[in-house]
Amino acid sequence: MQERSERTRRRLVRAGAEMFHRNGYAQSTLGDIARTAGVTKGALYFHFGSKDELAEAVQQRGAALLGDTVRELRAAGASPLQALVTTTHWLARALHDDPAVPASFRITKECTGRPAGTADFHRAWLGAVRTLLRQARDAGELRPGLGWESAESLVAAAACGIEALAAAGMPNDELRSRVAAMWELLLPGLVPGTAAAYAVHPPGEESAGPSVPATAPRRPGTAEPLECRR
16 A cells, blocks of 8 residues: 555656646646546645645655765766766756656746745755865865866856756757767866866767766875865
């Protein structure tokens, strides 16, 4: 019984994501979402007491997918900066493949003034970008003397622009190419030495170049990569 209930809940979250992404928050009704999920409206209310609760669950799923992606990349040995590059490619793909991600962005835009503590995928995405960039700085991956605030603002704005391009209807193949081109432009100004140590294309592409570095590049005069400072 519990397993069936959890399957129903997952169907409702996906149906809600599809409707919020396609029609927007205001135009999506709980009745339409229940029909899309193939359940009764009573079953929907068993899991979610309101549309706000369902929207919260959609955003939580988007944030969970993002968090899992970053953790898996870091656990696999990707340096912070490589993890950031690869995560932007994950976002470009997820915006087309999983409705929870574009729906989460749309909910954030349309439902301004939500209470503090509620899920906010846009804030989660920006936080992940900034955290990985700061870890890259602390690990010695970024160019010494780099203007930190300017670099952080530039990378954060570029990363947030990926969603804007997808929302404008850019085809998935073109979006992936644009993300790679973005990093080809940004990396030489961010890293010391050559940017060729980083794979700027989506994982698995023949043109992806070198494999993901296991650790951050060493700073001059150090024997081992610096530990990330908290």
